[in-house]
Amino acid sequence: MPHTQLPFWLAEALAAEQPEPPTPLHGNHEVDVCIVGGGFTGLWCAIHLKQADPALRVLVLEKGLCGSGASGRNGGCLLTWSAKYLTLKRLFGEQQAAWLVRSSEQAVHEIAHFCKLHDIEAQLRVEGTCYTATSEAQCGLMEPVLQELKRTGLNQWQTIEESELASQSGSHVHLEGLYSPHAGSVQPALLVRGLLRVARELGVEVYEGSPMQRLDAGQPARVQTPEAIVRARKVVLALNSAMTAHFREFRRSIVLVSSDMVITEPAPAQLAAQQMNHGRSTVDGRTFVHYYRSTPDGRLMLGKGGNRFAFANRYLADFDRPSRYLAPLTLALRRFFPALQDVPIAASWCGASDRSVDGLPFFGHWREQPNIVYGLGYSGNGVAQSWMGGQVLAALVRDVVREEDKMWRDCALVSGPRGYFPPEPFRWLGAMVVRNAIRRKERAEDEGRPVPWYDKRLARLADAAGKADK
Known part of the structure; x- marks a missing residue:
């Protein structure tokens, strides 16, 4: 598999779309809002802004293609923060934790509604998720958070009966499991490209192949690309894992870690026999979890996080290559699904996740500049949460604060970094x-x-x- 090959999801999305080659931004421009980064967070922010105020001139700059970063190459599991309730409560208190859990569950359904409304075919299936144990040591790990969720009236999880566990999860490896209906799966690159189309239909100007080279604070702020200068009243930095390449102050607030994935050739009959012809995602109880799901055309995708850690948060060339962990990933897939032993692996790929100290994203004003905001640190759990991040950033840069904006502007995630990793080495x-x-x-x-x-x-x-x- 050549190193220049596009990650599987993006190659599939571009083959369906057949877009024109990107046209980089040229010349001098004055805009209301310049968003740097054309992934989930940046595009959701742009869409939220234009929906609230169609008169705004919103311009998005993307270094490569929209969907070429983490947004278009993750596993496509739409998950919520309900399993992180205890962490949320410890950090932010019970009221804010409950609001964040409910908002993350709402985000799953908002994304599905948006795709239906705008005819985005992203293979999105809100059919729930299974959290499971694959060893005795993992059994009962969810019990403390379940008790708290039940106490506060937030619990949406249901115990999967032992007799139904293999049929619900598709595998006999699991020893116990829980099911939540507020989750599902999506082809992430198709979703990014769909958001790009809708953003442009709303009047957002999106320029791919236009990396930010320099940002100068001021009013207006000044963003420079290789062939253009953008003066903007407000700037949104939605670069996620690329933030550390531009801004030294974020190098200890996140750590870049890989998530590696494999996907099989289509085998719909075998998946149906395993009762895997559905849109549920399954996550086991490891620290660096295994996660898997099927696709509508009968493929099986399996991934695992926590493999490569970048020294000094330098973006590794391996993040853009087929996974060097193909062999152990294939072994894990065969362990979960021995009946698929003869189904060939179609592709493997890798992506960089921006992990924060507490595993949650953080938002704020860059260097205390009132007109420049940022968000990052989704920590591998951002497909649904980026819809929330777009809401936060849009609320932070909006001139007229609506009542519905206040909860996003004032939410506990607008805190800047909440901790730092040690210095290198x-x-x-x-x-x-x-x-x-x-x-x-x-x-x-x-x-x-x-x-x-x-x-x-x-x-x-x-x-x-x-x-x-x-």
Whole structure:
């Protein structure tokens, strides 16, 4: 598989769309809002702004193609923050935690409604998710958060009966499971490209192949690309994992970590026999989770987070190549689905996830500039949450604050970074030590062996950030 090959989802989306080659931005421009980054967050922000005020001149700059970054190459699992309720409550208090959980569940259905309204064919299926245990050590891990969700009236999870677990999840590997209806799956690159089309129909100016080279604060702010200068009253930085390449102050607030995926050739008959011809996503109880789902054309996608960590948060060339973890991913897929042993792997790919210290995104004003805002740190859980991020950023730059904007402007995520990783080389060395301890711990658990105490202690260091990367 050549290194220049596009990630699977984007190649599929572009083959269906057949777009014209991108035209970079040229010349001098004056706009109301300049959004840097044409992924989920940037496009949702642009759409929210134009829907609220069609007269605004909104311009989006994208370095490559919309969908070429993390937004178009993730696993496409539409998940919520309900499983993170305890972390949300500890950080923000009960009221804000409940609002964020409900908003993340609402986001799943808002995205589905938007796609239906605007005829975006993104293979979106809101058919729920299964959170499962694949070893005895993972059993019961969700119980503390379930008890709190039940106490506060937020619980949407249902226990899957043992007799139904294999049919619900498609695999006999699972020992226990929970189901929530507020989730599903989507072809992420098709969704990005659909948002691009709708944004342009609303009057948003989107220029691909137009990387930001320089940002100068002021009123107006000044954004420079290789062939253009944009003066904007407001600027939104929606670069996610690329933020560290431009702004040193974010290099310790996130860590770039890979999520790696494989997908099979179409095998609809075999998937139907496994009862996998549906849109549910399944996530196991590992720290660096396995996640899988089917596609409408009968493929099976499986991914795993937490494989590569970037030293000094440099964007690794491996993030744009087929996964170097093809062999272990294929082994995991065959373990979950031995009946698919003879179905060939069609492709593998990789993407960079911007993990924050607490596993949640953060938003704020860049260098305290009132007219420049940013958002990043989705930590591998951002397909649905980027709809919320677009709402936050749109509310932060809107001139007239509507009543419905206040909850987004004032939400607890508008805090700037809530913690920092150690400086290099300690961050990278620490990440390697913890990652390898987690691998040894979970291998022992899979095999039913005792876990050494030091691996248990080291693995706990990853718990604060929650599960990675879907």
